[in-house]
Amino acid sequence: MAKIPLHPRQPERVCWGCDKYCPADALRCGNGTIRTPHPIELFGEDWLDGELKDDAHFRIPSTTLVAATD
Helix, strand or coil: CCCCCCCCCCHHHECCCCCCCCECCCCCCCCCCCCCCCHHHHHCCCHHHHHHHCHHHHCCCHHHCCCCCC
16 A cells, blocks of 8 residues: 655645545546545645544544444
8 A cells, every 4th residue: 555645745636535646637446526635635734733633532442342243
């Protein structure tokens, strides 16, 4: 799996929905009809800082996990 660039120069030119990183006007993976935006486009330049600070907020406590019964 390729690593996502943290601060791309022109994120609007690429679809960030999978590891193919298709041009925005030539989607190949069938991820949808529009491109998936980079987190920097949605949350701003400091998108990674917020993720690191709020990491504990998004974790699921291990006591709430239940084993699947199939």
